Amino acid sequence: MSSWTTGLAGDVPQGHAVRVETPSNYLNAKFTIGSWLATHDHKRIAILFAVSITAFFFIGGAAATMMRLDLATPAGDFVKAETYNKLFTMHGVIMVWFFLIPSIPATLGNFLVPLMIGARDLAFPRLNLTSWYLYVGGSIFTIAAMIAGGVDTGWTFYAPFSTMFSNTHVIYVLAGVFVVGFSSILTGLNIIVTVHTMRAPGMTWFRLPLFVWAQYATAAILVLATPVLAMTLVLVTVERLFGIGIFNPVLGGDPLLFQHLFWFYSHPAVYIMVLPAMGVVSELIAASAHNPVFGYKTMAFAIIAIAVLGFLVWGHHMFVSGQSMYAGVVFSFMSFLVAIPSAVKVFNWTATLWHGRITYTAPMLYALGFVGLFTVGGMTGLFLASLALDVHLTDTYFVVAHFHYIMVGGTVSAYLGGIHFWWPKITGRMYSDRWARFAAILLFVGFNFTFFPQYLLGIAGMPRRYHAYPPEFQTLNVLSSAGALILALGYLLPLLYLGWSLFRGARAPANPWDATGLEWQTSSPPPVHNFATPPVVTEPPYAYRMAALSRDVVDAREGTR
Amino acid sequence: MIALGLPPEASTIAPRVDLLLYAVTIVTGGVAIAIFVTMIVFGIRYRAGSKVKRAENVPEAQARARRRVETAWTLIPFALFLASFAWAARLYMVRADAPANSMELFVVAKQWMWKLQHPGGQREIDEMHVPRGQPIKLVMTSQDVIHSFFVPAFRLKQDVLPGRYTEMWFTATKTGRFHLFCAEYCGTDHAHMGGDVIVMEPAEFQRWLNAHAATQSMAARGEDLFRHLGCSGCHGENASVHAPNLAGVYGRPVPLSDGTTVVADERYIRDSILLPRKEVAAGYAPIMPSFTGQIGEDDILDLIAYIKSLASTKERPK
Numbered sequence: 001m002s003s004w005t006t007g008l009a010g011d012v013p014q015g016h017a018v019r020v021e022t023p024s025n026y027l028n029a030k031f032t033i034g035s036w037l038a039t040h041d042h043k044r045i046a047i048l049f050a051v052s053i054t055a056f057f058f059i060g061g062a063a064a065t066m067m068r069l070d071l072a073t074p075a076g077d078f079v080k081a082e083t084y085n086k087l088f089t090m091h092g093v094i095m096v097w098f099f100l101i102p103s104i105p106a107t108l109g110n111f112l113v114p115l116m117i118g119a120r121d122l123a124f125p126r127l128n129l130t131s132w133y134l135y136v137g138g139s140i141f142t143i144a145a146m147i148a149g150g151v152d153t154g155w156t157f158y159a160p161f162s163t164m165f166s167n168t169h170v171i172y173v174l175a176g177v178f179v180v181g182f183s184s185i186l187t188g189l190n191i192i193v194t195v196h197t198m199r200a201p202g203m204t205w206f207r208l209p210l211f212v213w214a215q216y217a218t219a220a221i222l223v224l225a226t227p228v229l230a231m232t233l234v235l236v237t238v239e240r241l242f243g244i245g246i247f248n249p250v251l252g253g254d255p256l257l258f259q260h261l262f263w264f265y266s267h268p269a270v271y272i273m274v275l276p277a278m279g280v281v282s283e284l285i286a287a288s289a290h291n292p293v294f295g296y297k298t299m300a301f302a303i304i305a306i307a308v309l310g311f312l313v314w315g316h317h318m319f320v321s322g323q324s325m326y327a328g329v330v331f332s333f334m335s336f337l338v339a340i341p342s343a344v345k346v347f348n349w350t351a352t353l354w355h356g357r358i359t360y361t362a363p364m365l366y367a368l369g370f371v372g373l374f375t376v377g378g379m380t381g382l383f384l385a386s387l388a389l390d391v392h393l394t395d396t397y398f399v400v401a402h403f404h405y406i407m408v409g410g411t412v413s414a415y416l417g418g419i420h421f422w423w424p425k426i427t428g429r430m431y432s433d434r435w436a437r438f439a440a441i442l443l444f445v446g447f448n449f450t451f452f453p454q455y456l457l458g459i460a461g462m463p464r465r466y467h468a469y470p471p472e473f474q475t476l477n478v479l480s481s482a483g484a485l486i487l488a489l490g491y492l493l494p495l496l497y498l499g500w501s502l503f504r505g506a507r508a509p510a511n512p513w514d515a516t517g518l519e520w521q522t523s524s525p526p527p528v529h530n531f532a533t534p535p536v537v538t539e540p541p542y543a544y545r546m547a548a549l550s551r552d553v554v555d556a557r558e559g560t561r
Numbered sequence: 562m563i564a565l566g567l568p569p570e571a572s573t574i575a576p577r578v579d580l581l582l583y584a585v586t587i588v589t590g591g592v593a594i595a596i597f598v599t600m601i602v603f604g605i606r607y608r609a610g611s612k613v614k615r616a617e618n619v620p621e622a623q624a625r626a627r628r629r630v631e632t633a634w635t636l637i638p639f640a641l642f643l644a645s646f647a648w649a650a651r652l653y654m655v656r657a658d659a660p661a662n663s664m665e666l667f668v669v670a671k672q673w674m675w676k677l678q679h680p681g682g683q684r685e686i687d688e689m690h691v692p693r694g695q696p697i698k699l700v701m702t703s704q705d706v707i708h709s710f711f712v713p714a715f716r717l718k719q720d721v722l723p724g725r726y727t728e729m730w731f732t733a734t735k736t737g738r739f740h741l742f743c744a745e746y747c748g749t750d751h752a753h754m755g756g757d758v759i760v761m762e763p764a765e766f767q768r769w770l771n772a773h774a775a776t777q778s779m780a781a782r783g784e785d786l787f788r789h790l791g792c793s794g795c796h797g798e799n800a801s802v803h804a805p806n807l808a809g810v811y812g813r814p815v816p817l818s819d820g821t822t823v824v825a826d827e828r829y830i831r832d833s834i835l836l837p838r839k840e841v842a843a844g845y846a847p848i849m850p851s852f853t854g855q856i857g858e859d860d861i862l863d864l865i866a867y868i869k870s871l872a873s874t875k876e877r878p879k
Contacts, residue, residue: 249724386649461713
């Protein structure tokens with residue numbers, strides 16, 4: 001491709017003596033489809049991931065919308081029971097594996113980790129592209145199986161229902177998830193090696209932004225936990241295909257074994273979803289408050305503590321499963337323990353506002369939404385960690401509300417906040433902050449409307465995964481369904497104004513938020529190899545408002561925004 | 562309390578669970594509100610335009626503040642968590658310990674119904690009649706997938722598994738009709754796998770039992786099965802085969818051929834019928850055939866009831 005493509009297309013005549021130029025960057029370096037599908041650039045791969053997970057998010061969201069419509073009446077008149085069961089399975093599988101788990105690591109993590117540590121790319125660019133192809137291949141295969149008839153096991157695939165009793169396309173869906181698992185492992189491996197080996201001169205471990213700490217811890221969980229999921233899925237397949245008794249007691253298996261294996265992966269998976277979100281929020285709050293993160297080291301250690309303790313709590317999904325009572329007591333204790341670093345993080349985010357100069361742009365509203373919803377989700381997690389309360393609340397809508405507060409109220413809010421915060425860096429364009437703030441507020445309201453009533457439904461005793469329910473639960477269900485419509489609107493809105501900004505948004509400066517961090521020191525969008533000159537780090541992270549920077553300088557800098 | 566929309570409290574444990582629920586709600590709610598208020602106060606006070614006095618060197622001010630608060634806000638939540646953990650764990654253990662005078666009821670779950678059997682032989686489907694004030698122990702198993710026996714008004718739930726027995730006990734305190742749900746997803750009609758728990762005054766319950774009297778009690782049915790299935794051929798009084806005497810065995814320790822000992826409970830009897838080579842009694846040859854596939858979960862429960870009825874005798878069954 002000739003060099004004219006690097007110029008502003010359109011109003012500059014060819015051969016004109018004075019060319020108005022946008023500097024060459026990763027987006028305008030090449031325009032062919034091949035240059036995207038065969039790219040080794042972590043920034044382009046991040047965008048490939050972002051586009052694909054967005055598509056899956058809306059497919060999964062459509063399934064949820066149909067479920068909420070069905071639940072507006074006690075009899076569930078909208079779809080048949082079988083269809084409903086397939087819908088919640090599809091919703092769970094898509095949202096967990098094809099959206100939440102890759103969401104922040106594979107998009108923002110992929111894009112930002114090299115930029116934040118001052119590297120030219122991830123350690124293994126080809127592996128990175130392979131990860132995307134595995135993801136797309138596995139997820140499209142799964143979607144095909146769902147269109148061809150679907151699967152009704154729930155995303156949890158509990159045996160022996162999944163191995164011997166379900167007459168749906170279990171094996172195809174398992175195969176798809178199995179392949180996508182390798183995408184997770186490769187992305188995790190890449191991030192670990194990159195953080196270890198490719199930090200810029202002066203970028204010591206305790207100068208890493210908390211976002212990088214969170215990605216690093218998440219990557220470790222991805223690499224350690226995902227193989228257990230893969231093995232479990234293979235075991236389900238072996239029992240289902242060949243009748244070899246592993247989980248079904250009729251064949252000599254043990255159904256609780258499945259739950260132990262599944263949750264040994266799936267509880268850490270919750271932290272795969274929420275740790276990166278915590279990393280994003282630390283960046284957003286620090287930048288919006290123009291303050292260093294309160295207790296940086298504590299925050300970094302809290303991330304590690306959560307990642308480690310997260311491996312030791314899986315049994316809290318099984319308090320009424322028939323596992324030993326004493327195991328239940330130990331898992332309950334560990335679950336309270338893992339809540340401590342999470343609580344400390346919330347306190348430190350709050351304290352980061354102290355003595356700050358807070359600006360309320362859209363990313364900050366998303367971040368504050370995260371802290372609020374994560375706090376509620378975390379607090380209600382304590383209810384579920386309390387053994388005797390869990391006996392009543394488990395497998396009811398209380399659990400559904402709890403994990404949606406963490407994963408949707410928490411992770412999705414943080415993901416969107418991150419997308420808004422780094423949008424100028426990723427695309428080189430500014431969006432309408434007014435519309436973005438409106439969307440953030442709409443999401444917060446819609447979210448609470450949808451999911452708070454579900455806590456009450458759970459306390460009242462409504463079991464989850466019910467296609468029909470006794471009439472006394474209707475009022476709360478209608479509230480929840482109405483909230484879901486607001487929520488859906490809130491999710492569609494960013495597509496419009498962010499899409500508009502791609503074509504009509506103002507050009508973004510290198511550092512529109514006046515934020516610290518290496519990614520803001522390169523142009524927006526960054527050049528192909530990230531930095532014109534390799535950066536050298538001389539400061540601690542979040543070096544906002546040190547004594548050296550007098551009040552006047554700060555005021556002057558803030559006045560320019 | 563109406564505020565949280567809890568179902569009625571109809572068991573002895575329900576008010577104790579609710580008290581814990583209120584305590585945890587108040588404490589976590591209080592902490593959450595404190596966090597939100599602090600955030601709002603800081604958020605307004607330290608907004609970009611405000612003239613409030615700020616530290617000259619924020620990192621240094623933060624470091625000083627950290628020394629004062631960080632230990633406190635790690636240890637205080639830890640103490641609160643410990644309290645909640647201990648309280649909830651104690652209550653959980655109460656749930657695991659059925660009183661000795663419990664009346665037993667047998668539950669067999671299948672896609673998508675609950676089958677119940679009273680010791681007197683009365684059978685019910687998707688309904689459970691129980692007397693008020695009497696501890697009841699449910700002995701439950703599943704014929705197919707995992708189900709979960711959930712009575713919100715009792716604040717109790719227990720998964721019901723194929724291939725083994727799980728137990729749950731309660732003492733009902735209120736008469737009336739309460740929801741029974743399946744709480745573990747079990748396939749197409751999961752949402753319709755439920756029914757009612759009907760708590761009656763003891764006298765009324767007795768009348769109900771009489772009105773629904775079965776021709777045979779569970780133990781009597783088990784005795785018939787014991788003969789028809791040929792169990793008595795080896796375990797009976799005229800047996801020529803060397804097989805263990807089952808009289809008085811229930812609830813006693815049984816030495817096994819591998820040197821270990823097990824208590825002959827429901828699980829052991831069930832496994833001995835279906836997987837006879839798994840735990841062979843010491844001094845006997847592993848010659849018993851398996852009854853897997855020839856006998857349903859209901860029949861096994863009847864056989865167990867029969868063997869239990871022999872608990873107090875020493876005579877070999879006829």
